[in-house]
Amino acid sequence: MAIKDRKEREKLDKRKLIIESATRLFLEMGYEKTSIRTIADDIEYSPATIYLYFKEKDEIFFVLHEQGFDILNKEFATLGSIKDPFKRLAAMGKAYLDFAFKNPDYYDLMFIMRAPLTEIACHDKWEAGDAAISHLFKGVSECIDQKLIRDGDVFMISMTIWSYVHGVASLHIRERFKSVKESGDGEIQKMLKTSLDYFLAGLKV
Amino acid sequence: MAIKDRKEREKLDKRKLIIESATRLFLEMGYEKTSIRTIADDIEYSPATIYLYFKEKDEIFFVLHEQGFDILNKEFATLGSIKDPFKRLAAMGKAYLDFAFKNPDYYDLMFIMRAPLTEIACHDKWEAGDAAISHLFKGVSECIDQKLIRDGDVFMISMTIWSYVHGVASLHIRERFKSVKESGDGEIQKMLKTSLDYFLAGLKV
DNA sequence: TTGAAATATAAACAGTGTTTAGTATATTTG
DNA sequence: CAAATATACTAAACACTGTTTATATTTCAA
Structure with missing residues (x-):
């Protein structure tokens, strides 16, 4: 045949x-x-x-959403060589924000829009997202084991970190920082870099 | 006349x-x-x-977006009686998340959607948002003065806090937590409460 | 009372995602 | 090889969307 x-x-x-x-x-x-x-x-x-x-438009955009995760996961994979889990976690945070700022359309599809959500629900495993999240779990879990960050549930701490970086990324993409204080893109970028350091310092034991 | x-x-x-x-x-x-x-x-x-x-549809939704801020600002105003600025900040974080979970549609309009953004840009002052943000500025600034949280730029720390709570709110509203780990709404709610405490603890000196 | 201004709308424009019914081509079967 | 069937494709329609335009009606001032 x-x-x-x-x-x-x-x-x-x-x-x-x-x-x-x-x-x-x-x-x-x-x-x-x-x-x-x-x-x-x-x-x-x-x-x-x-x-x-x-079947529908969303099925196309679900594929694009997966492409975005492929890019992000590749970025995360390169950080595997960083031995110190806290330094790796910090690098992941920076990489996540860099990805969001460089690929705002992909980021939108992956984390902000409702578009590919029906599709995500169809595939009962969110494979694309799971790969990225497991990098985070691993980092957090190793940090706890080596007592580099304050103790707590791995899932809870991972979601705390994700929430922070997602908040930064999505408020920036949807231009809410600019609304609060009119400033150039450079200024905001600098402030957000300091913010990430401030946030990370708060995780330490 | x-x-x-x-x-x-x-x-x-x-x-x-x-x-x-x-x-x-x-x-x-x-x-x-x-x-x-x-x-x-x-x-x-x-x-x-x-x-x-x-003039256009967005002008209607800009008014709705302002209604949302009125509700949120009223919630924040009731917390003015809390003397300890850190406890007030913590209460504001809880109030913010409660607002988001109880009024997801308003929250969407206020912080996630692009819809009223052209209108926000028109009114060169984002009055609705500014009132809410200034509550945050005040809380952060008092905490720094009384050395209750780690020192740093008031604006930067405020944006850090906002980013975290917005991240929690928006990931929850767009159902990304559920995608990561299938769990009941109650479980997630509990985890997020712990997360807020964990985050706040990280701010302390 | 007449003319201008304000108010309202039917209909159209340009776009969206999606479905249906029908055609043309390619393949399989008798 | 011809007839039947399956595949690939599309024009046109359906049911929406935000918005504009030309027209009609009402309201009020001169």
């Missing part, structure tokens, strides 16, 4: 074509302007065709 | 009518389902009429 195989390959190729178009449009024009019709236009097929390869 | 006065009153009355309808629909059905047409239907006018009283 070589023909069936080829057909399957072609089906996957078209899915890939759609995803590649969606990715480019998304990164160039943002979420709002990446509509089914603009993707269809881009790949020179009718909008209805896209629905032969994806 | 009594007639002109009456006309002005009537104009404000209709604005109020629109806002009241928008508020009810927003709280009952959420942001997505509160469209210009559903509001128009509700107040028994045509959609075009709404544009005689509001």
Whole structure:
């Protein structure tokens, strides 16, 4: 059944074509302007065709959301060489914020938007997110073992750290810091760097 | 010119009518389902009429966003009686999270959505937000003066605290905690309470 | 009473995600 | 090889969205 195989390959190729178009449009024009019709236009097929390869728009953006996690997880993976778990945790915090500031659209999809949420719920395991979170768990758990940070439940402390960095990232992306105190991007960036240090110091025993 | 006065009153009355309808629909059905047409239907006018009283949809939601801040600021005001600035800060953190969990739609509008942002930029002072933030500034500044928390720039520390509580609130509202570890709402609530205590302890000298 | 100003709306514009019904092509079967 | 079937695709429609425009009606001042 070589023909069936080829057909399957072609089906996957078209899915890939759609995803590649969606990715480019998304990164160039943002979420709002990446509509089914603009993707269809881009790949020179009718909008209805896209629905032969994806159940709904969110299924496309779920794939993009996974791409974002791939980038973040790769960043985290490079920090594995840092032996001191607290220094590694600090580096992860910095890497997380760098990722958010450099890829605000991906960050939005991954942590702020409701868009891919129905899809996340479908796959009962949030694999993309789990990989990133387990890096955090590992760091926190080692810090506790070596008594580098104040004792407490690993999950609770991990969520505390995630909450802080997510708060910084999302308030910055949604421009709430600028609303509070009008200042240049550089100033805010500097303040946030100091803030991360201040937060991390608070974790120490 | 009594007639002109009456006309002005009537104009404000209709604005109020629109806002009241928008508020009810927003709280009952959420942001997505509160469209210009559903509001128009509700107040028994045509959609075009709404544009005689509001420049755009966001102008309506900017008013709702201000309503949210009124509620939050009232909560903060009741905490003014707490003399110990650190205890007051802790109470404010709890109040902030309580507000977010009880009024997720308002919270969304105030701190997560892009919707009222163009309007925020128009009014060059973000009055609604400023009132809330200045409560925080005051608390932080008093804590530093009395050496109750680690020294540092007032603005930076305030943003650190805001980032943490906003992170908790927004990750919870957008259901990212549930994605990480499937657990009941009660469990998460308890964990987050412990997390707040853990975070606050980290601020202390 | 007449003319101007204010108020309201039907209808249209341009866009969205999604579905349906129908066509053209490719493949399998008798 | 021809007929039947399965696949791939799309035009057009559906039900929405925010917003604008041209038109009609009402209200008030001169």
